[in-house]
Amino acid sequence: MDVTVIWAAIIALGVFMYVVLDGFxxxxxxxxxxxxxxxxxxxxxxxxxxVWDGNETWLVLGGAGLFAVFPVVYATVLSALYLPLVFMLMCLIFRGVSFELRAKSNRTKYLWDLAFIGGSTGASFFQGVALGAYLQGIPVENGRFAGDSFGWFTPFTLLTGLGVVATYALLGCCWLVAKTEGDLQRRLHRIVWPLTVVLLGFIAVVSLWTPLQEPDIAGRWFDSGLFWRLAPVPFLVIACAGWMWRAVRNRHHATPFIAALGLVLLGYIGLLVSLWPYAIPQSVTLWEAAAPRSSQIFTLIGAAVILPIIIAYTTMGYWVFRGKVSHADQHYH
Structure with a gap:
C-alpha cells in the first residue's frame, strides 16, 4: 500500500471539493x-x-494534510507564494465580515456590498495566481525555495487568476439559477452562456500555454502513452459546453450547475495529469516530499475518522437547505 499516493489523493479531493463548494x-x-x-x-x-462557512472546511483539510504529510511542499510553496496567499486570506476576511455585517447595517450596507464583491473577486483572483505560479514551477535548491519574492507575478499567473475568476463566476451563476426562480432566474440564465464561452476561452489558452512554457509537461502530454488517454478530454469539454447551451436554451434549473461541474472536473483532471508525479512541478516528486511512512500512517488514521464526518455534515447541510430560496427570507442572520 502506497500511503503517499493515498494521501495525495485525499489532498487532491479536498482541493477539488473546496474549488467546487467555495467556488460557487x-x-x-x-x-x-x-x-x-x-x-x-x-x-x-x-x-x-x-453553508458558506462550512465550505471552507475543505481548504483547511487540504492545508492541514499538506503540512502533515508533505512538509517540504508546505514550506516551499508557502515561501514562494507568501504574498498572493496573504492577499487571498485578506480578501476572504473581508468577504466573511461582510456576510455577517451587511444584513445588520443600514447606512453602510453599500460598503459591505463592496467588501463582499471585492473580497470574493480578490480571493478568486489570487487563488488563480497561486495556481499559475505553482504550475509554472517553483525553483528549489537543497529542499528550500530559491526564487524571487515576486516570481509569482507573470503574464501566465495573471491569466490563470482571471481564469479562476471566470470559473467561480460561472459556478456561482449556475448555483443561483438552481436556487432562485422568476425574473431573477431568467436574468441569471442570460449570463450563464456568455460566462461559459469566456471560461472555454481561458481553458483553451491555458491548455496551449502550459505545455509551451513547460517542455516536461508537453512531453508528458504528447510523447507518452497518455496522449491517447487524454485525447477524449477536449471532446468531453465540447460535450459539456453543448449540454450547457441546451440547458440554458431550455431554461433548466439544476442542469447548468451540473454541466459547470463537468467543465471544472475535466480541467482539474487535466491539471493532475500535468503535475503527476511531482509535488512541486519539475522539482520534487511526491515521494521525495513526503514525511516518514510512520507519520503518514498515523495521520491517515485521523483522516479516516475526520473525512467521513466532514462529508456527512456537508451532505446534511445541503440536504436540509435544499430547494428554492424565496423572497420571504430577506435577511441572513
Whole structure:
C-alpha cells in the first residue's frame, strides 16, 4: 500500500471539493455587480448563508494534510507564494465580515456590498495566481525555495487568476439559477452562456500555454502513452459546453450547475495529469516530499475518522437547505 499516493489523493479531493463548494459562493460575489437591487442581493446571499462557512472546511483539510504529510511542499510553496496567499486570506476576511455585517447595517450596507464583491473577486483572483505560479514551477535548491519574492507575478499567473475568476463566476451563476426562480432566474440564465464561452476561452489558452512554457509537461502530454488517454478530454469539454447551451436554451434549473461541474472536473483532471508525479512541478516528486511512512500512517488514521464526518455534515447541510430560496427570507442572520 502506497500511503503517499493515498494521501495525495485525499489532498487532491479536498482541493477539488473546496474549488467546487467555495467556488460557487465566491462566484456569487463576483456576479453581484450585475444585480444592483437590494432585495435580490439579499436573496442571492441567502442561497449560501447556511453553508458558506462550512465550505471552507475543505481548504483547511487540504492545508492541514499538506503540512502533515508533505512538509517540504508546505514550506516551499508557502515561501514562494507568501504574498498572493496573504492577499487571498485578506480578501476572504473581508468577504466573511461582510456576510455577517451587511444584513445588520443600514447606512453602510453599500460598503459591505463592496467588501463582499471585492473580497470574493480578490480571493478568486489570487487563488488563480497561486495556481499559475505553482504550475509554472517553483525553483528549489537543497529542499528550500530559491526564487524571487515576486516570481509569482507573470503574464501566465495573471491569466490563470482571471481564469479562476471566470470559473467561480460561472459556478456561482449556475448555483443561483438552481436556487432562485422568476425574473431573477431568467436574468441569471442570460449570463450563464456568455460566462461559459469566456471560461472555454481561458481553458483553451491555458491548455496551449502550459505545455509551451513547460517542455516536461508537453512531453508528458504528447510523447507518452497518455496522449491517447487524454485525447477524449477536449471532446468531453465540447460535450459539456453543448449540454450547457441546451440547458440554458431550455431554461433548466439544476442542469447548468451540473454541466459547470463537468467543465471544472475535466480541467482539474487535466491539471493532475500535468503535475503527476511531482509535488512541486519539475522539482520534487511526491515521494521525495513526503514525511516518514510512520507519520503518514498515523495521520491517515485521523483522516479516516475526520473525512467521513466532514462529508456527512456537508451532505446534511445541503440536504436540509435544499430547494428554492424565496423572497420571504430577506435577511441572513
Amino acid at each position: 459562493d465566491l462566484g456569487i460575489g463576483i456576479v453581484f455587480p450585475f444585480f444592483p437591487d437590494e432585495r435580490e442581493r439579499d436573496l442571492m446571499m441567502n442561497t449560501v448563508a447556511p
